[in-house]
Amino acid sequence: MQLSLPTILSSWAVLATLCASQTVVPDHGTTTEPSDGAIIPHGDSFPFSYEPVPFGTQVCFSAYDPVAIYLSTAPPTAADVTSSQNACVLTDSSSVHDFGHYVVPLISNLPPVGPGFPPFQFQMPTLGVANGTTLYLTVLETITNCKAGGFFCGIETTTVVYFD
Numbered sequence: 016m017q018l019s020l021p022t023i024l025s026s027w028a029v030l031a032t033l034c035a036s037q038t039v040v041p042d043h044g045t046t047t048e049p050s051d052g053a054i055i056p057h058g059d060s061f062p063f064s065y066e067p068v069p070f071g072t073q074v075c076f077s078a079y080d081p082v083a084i085y086l087s088t089a090p091p092t093a094a095d096v097t098s099s100q101n102a103c104v105l106t107d108s109s110s111v112h113d114f115g116h117y118v119v120p121l122i123s124n125l126p127p128v129g130p131g132f133p134p135f136q137f138q139m140p141t142l143g144v145a146n147g148t149t150l151y152l153t154v155l156e157t158i159t160n161c162k163a164g165g166f167f168c169g170i171e172t173t174t175v176v177y178f179d
């Protein structure tokens with residue numbers, strides 16, 4: 016049988032989808048700022064600092080890992096994670112704000128690359144949520160260059176309280 020081009024393309028699409036599938040692991044980094052439960056009025060800046068996951072149980076050797084940072088009204092779980100361009104991202108309905116995509120260094124003294132490191136501060140956006148709502152600040156880390164191949168997603172969530 017001769018494979019038609021559409022057949023080859025659709026097989027490739029299936030393979031590409033399989034290869035891009037993301038696995039959420041229990042490993043995750045630590046958000047050191049803001050502190051858990053910090054009260055943040057909208058429009059105010061708040062400090063941000065994140066320690067990436069140490070090489071982890073997956074045995075990974077990357078120098079940098081991509082991170083995506085979000086605010087959600089419920090703590091994200093594995094079901095809320097998908098992938099885009101070989102990076103872990105939250106599905107659109109799983110967050111109320113996207114602070115953007117960055118890289119974090121796993122080795123000290125590395126210079127910023129690609130989208131750069133996360134800023135030291137973010138600004139709390141104005142959201143349509145009630146005064147005093149607990150929000151979940153999530154750092155979704157794409158754990159790369161792993162012995163098993165592919166990549167893994169680590170979910171780190173800390174809470175902040177939205178003030179009007």
Ligand SMILES: *[C@@H]1O[C@H](CO)[C@@H](O)[C@H](O)[C@H]1NC(C)=O
Nearest residue numbers: 054145146147148177178179
């Ligand atoms: C939000 O709640 C805080 C604490 O209860 C209160 O001090 C503040 O005035 C409230 N803001 C508005 C806009 O109601």
